Amino acid sequence: MSADRFPGFDVLSQRKHWDPVTAGVVLERISNVRDFRFFTPDEQAIATVLCDRLLGQDGDDRIPVAAMIDARLAEEQTDGWRYADMPEDGQAWRDTLAALREDGFADATEKEQDAQIQAVQDADDKWHGLPAARVWSLWTRYACTAFYAHPDAWTEIGFSGPAYPRGYKNAGVDRREPFEVRDHQPGEDPVR
Amino acid sequence: MSKVRERNESAWLLPNDGTRTNHGLRRDMRRFDDTDEIDLVVVGCGAGGSVLTQRLAREGWSVVALDAGPFWDPDRDWVSDEADSHRLYWTEPRVIDGADPVPLGSNNSGRGVGGSMVHYAGYTPRFHPSDFETFTRDGVGADWPLSYPDLKDYYAAIEEELPVAGEAWPWGDPHIYPHRPHPVGGNGEIFLRGAEKAGITAKVGPVAIVNGRFGNRPHCIYRGFCLQGCKVNAKASPLITHIPDALAHGAEVRPDSMVTRIEVDERTGLATGVHYVRDGISRFQRARMVAVAGYSIETPRLLLNSASKRFPDGLCNDFDQVGRYLMVQGAPQTAGRFDAEVRMYKSPPPEVSSEQFYETDPSRPYKRGFSIQTVSPLPITWAEHVAAQGHWGGKLREYMSDYVHWSCLGALCEFLPEPDNRVTLADEKDRHGLPVAKFSYTKGDNDKQLMKAAQAVMEDILHAAGADEVITIDRYAHLVGGARMAADERHGVVDAECRTFAVPNLFITDGSVLPTQGSANPALTIMAVAARAADRLKGSTR
Numbered sequence: 001m002s003a004d005r006f007p008g009f010d011v012l013s014q015r016k017h018w019d020p021v022t023a024g025v026v027l028e029r030i031s032n033v034r035d036f037r038f039f040t041p042d043e044q045a046i047a048t049v050l051c052d053r054l055l056g057q058d059g060d061d062r063i064p065v066a067a068m069i070d071a072r073l074a075e076e077q078t079d080g081w082r083y084a085d086m087p088e089d090g091q092a093w094r095d096t097l098a099a100l101r102e103d104g105f106a107d108a109t110e111k112e113q114d115a116q117i118q119a120v121q122d123a124d125d126k127w128h129g130l131p132a133a134r135v136w137s138l139w140t141r142y143a144c145t146a147f148y149a150h151p152d153a154w155t156e157i158g159f160s161g162p163a164y165p166r167g168y169k170n171a172g173v174d175r176r177e178p179f180e181v182r183d184h185q186p187g188e189d190p191v192r
Numbered sequence: 193m194s195k196v197r198e199r200n201e202s203a204w205l206l207p208n209d210g211t212r213t214n215h216g217l218r219r220d221m222r223r224f225d226d227t228d229e230i231d232l233v234v235v236g237c238g239a240g241g242s243v244l245t246q247r248l249a250r251e252g253w254s255v256v257a258l259d260a261g262p263f264w265d266p267d268r269d270w271v272s273d274e275a276d277s278h279r280l281y282w283t284e285p286r287v288i289d290g291a292d293p294v295p296l297g298s299n300n301s302g303r304g305v306g307g308s309m310v311h312y313a314g315y316t317p318r319f320h321p322s323d324f325e326t327f328t329r330d331g332v333g334a335d336w337p338l339s340y341p342d343l344k345d346y347y348a349a350i351e352e353e354l355p356v357a358g359e360a361w362p363w364g365d366p367h368i369y370p371h372r373p374h375p376v377g378g379n380g381e382i383f384l385r386g387a388e389k390a391g392i393t394a395k396v397g398p399v400a401i402v403n404g405r406f407g408n409r410p411h412c413i414y415r416g417f418c419l420q421g422c423k424v425n426a427k428a429s430p431l432i433t434h435i436p437d438a439l440a441h442g443a444e445v446r447p448d449s450m451v452t453r454i455e456v457d458e459r460t461g462l463a464t465g466v467h468y469v470r471d472g473i474s475r476f477q478r479a480r481m482v483a484v485a486g487y488s489i490e491t492p493r494l495l496l497n498s499a500s501k502r503f504p505d506g507l508c509n510d511f512d513q514v515g516r517y518l519m520v521q522g523a524p525q526t527a528g529r530f531d532a533e534v535r536m537y538k539s540p541p542p543e544v545s546s547e548q549f550y551e552t553d554p555s556r557p558y559k560r561g562f563s564i565q566t567v568s569p570l571p572i573t574w575a576e577h578v579a580a581q582g583h584w585g586g587k588l589r590e591y592m593s594d595y596v597h598w599s600c601l602g603a604l605c606e607f608l609p610e611p612d613n614r615v616t617l618a619d620e621k622d623r624h625g626l627p628v629a630k631f632s633y634t635k636g637d638n639d640k641q642l643m644k645a646a647q648a649v650m651e652d653i654l655h656a657a658g659a660d661e662v663i664t665i666d667r668y669a670h671l672v673g674g675a676r677m678a679a680d681e682r683h684g685v686v687d688a689e690c691r692t693f694a695v696p697n698l699f700i701t702d703g704s705v706l707p708t709q710g711s712a713n714p715a716l717t718i719m720a721v722a723a724r725a726a727d728r729l730k731g732s733t734r
Contacts (some may be wrong), residue, residue: 018272021269026271054588055585079278079283080284081286082288084287084293084630149276157595164413164424171538174533175535
């Protein structure tokens with residue numbers, strides 16, 4: 001990660017302005033991550049590493065992405081639909097984690113793990129009998145949805161989070177609310 | 193046209209004390225017994241079902257509107273949060289197939305009273321006159337059994353009831369809107385600036401978000417969470433635009449009621465009511481007329497699941513039309529990166545649009561066209577854009593940290609109706625034991641060309657506005673068709689009045705009846721078609 005682009009910005013400092021229902025779900029998300037219920041301990045171990053690699057998490061204050069996915073699958077908060085050539089999402093997670101286990105993912109070095117992940121993204125067709133592109137989509141969809149649901153991620157990207165009932169008064173290019181913090185590296189387009 | 197309050201008092205029936213739901217109106221609503229033979233039972237309280245319910249309740253009909261989902265209270269049930277808004281979507285199991293499977297759920301499927309309009313962006317453009325005769329004009333798609341002038345007054349009426357805000361509209365049949373255009377945020381500003389430099393006309397609107405007070409509905413607060421359900425009551429959905437008036441005129445809304453089968457009397461050939469499950473108990477509501485408004489996946493599924501001796505291949509499916517010609521719009525989104533901060537999350541995602549490329553351009557190799565609109569994804573959705581570029585790990589995080597610098601446009605490409613793009617029944621069953629829908633979709637060549645052309649125009653606009661980088665994600669939006677209207681039963685399921693060809697007292701009043709889709713968001717047209725069907729029904733005997 002690059003250095004802090006929004007120094008001093010903390011979306012949670014605004015929580016007193018959130019409506020109680022929204023504050024309830026967001027604060028529960030950060031304070032009360034439940035025990036794993038869906039993944040077996042073996043699956044949990046692999047899912048945790050996989051999700052941390054997918055989101056480049058290697059520090060101490062990690063967003064518990066695998067636990068958030070586990071909660072979603074345990075409560076069947078999936079999108080409902082599945083591809084005809086894939087099992088439903090919960091089973092697809094189990095199958096793909098088992099495939100990674102078969103490949104020795106858990107015991108590999110970080111570099112090897114990254115290579116194994118990259119191989120799924122690069123595969124043209126099947127990966128362990130499943131369409132590789134759909135596996136990639138499953139992993140990244142769930143991992144990103146969990147990660148960017150977390151206030152720490154909002155703070156990291158300068159997003160102001162829940163906005164009811166206050167709303168915004170200063171919309172427009174280069175306009176900010178009093179509590180928003182300017183990007184201190186505006187020219188640092190990461191792919192320029 | 194009479195004053196809107198005299199036609200539809202919904203906005204005045206909502207509370208004006210800072211809360212959003214008139215609990216007294218719901219508590220005191222008229223209630224019918226299953227054994228009452230009511231005038232009309234409506235299946236689904238979305239855009240089409242709610243308008244039909246409100247219109248006929250006003251005529252004194254006894255109407256029960258069933259919905260599989262909850263009777264929402266924006267204060268209690270909705271949040272200003274992307275992840276926790278999944279409950280707004282239809283997430284019962286479905287299978288997607290074909291060469292280009294279309295993801296469902298959050299993107300295009302609603303649940304509960306208000307339907308998908310609870311989480312639509314809020315764009316409410318009219319269809320163009322050409323949309324009703326694409327086959328005659330362009331040799332593609334289908335002609336409707338009605339034309340634009342048949343819907344024009346209904347468009348204007350619904351635009352007042354929502355109400356719609358926007359600039360004077362120069363495209364299609366030029367018209368004005370009842371509310372002034374909203375001020376724009378960063379994303380709208382970029383679109384307007386880029387379009388002007390690129391020589392493209394763009395206009396603010398048309399969005400069904402009140403600009404100023406409307407009845408007891410307050411002004412928009414520009415918080416950007418339109419797609420998560422409007423906690424303000426500023427963005428229109430039938431929950432606040434038609435249901436309150438329907439209740440005040442004696443309709444019953446029965447939420448949490450999943451309709452499983454339409455019953456048709458073998459002897460008379462008439463529908464007699466609907467089977468539904470509420471609180472785990474199977475019930476049957478008797479009715480003199482049935483209207484199905486479950487949208488393009490669940491409406492065909494319900495018809496197919498209502499097979500009988502008379503209709504062995506599914507109700508109204510004598511000519512294998514049920515479930516066919518289901519359409520989605522190609523909806524690529526192109527984003528541009530600016531050194532300035534855009535912070536596109538600050539404002540409703542629907543702000544500015546252009547219909548300059550809507551019609552067939554004879555100089556192009558493809559037929560029909562596309563529209564362009566601001567979209568403004570929030571972080572989880574924005575992460576899909578970034579992940580779609582192939583980024584993951586630390587690279588994805590870095591790219592995401594750039595969020596405030598991006599502006600995002602979306603196109604709606606008019607994909608053409610094809611018979612094989614359809615809903616059938618899958619082998620697997622839902623928790624009620626009913627076969628789930630399988631939706632198969634494959635793009636055609638014209639569709640693919642439109643996607644490319646739309647992307648190129650969006651890139652031009654963003655570059656003209658000063659973007660130093662652009663990225664695109666290919667996706668789909670909206671559903672229409674699946675039980676389309678046609679001139680006869682060999683080409684569709686219902687006639688121009690939304691009456692099924694096969695069962696004279698069975699109607700379909702939702703997006704599934706649309707034979708083509710234009711490049712317009714469908715909500716307004718679905719409401720207008722339902723309002724017209726209601727008008728025709730008024731004159732008939734109950």
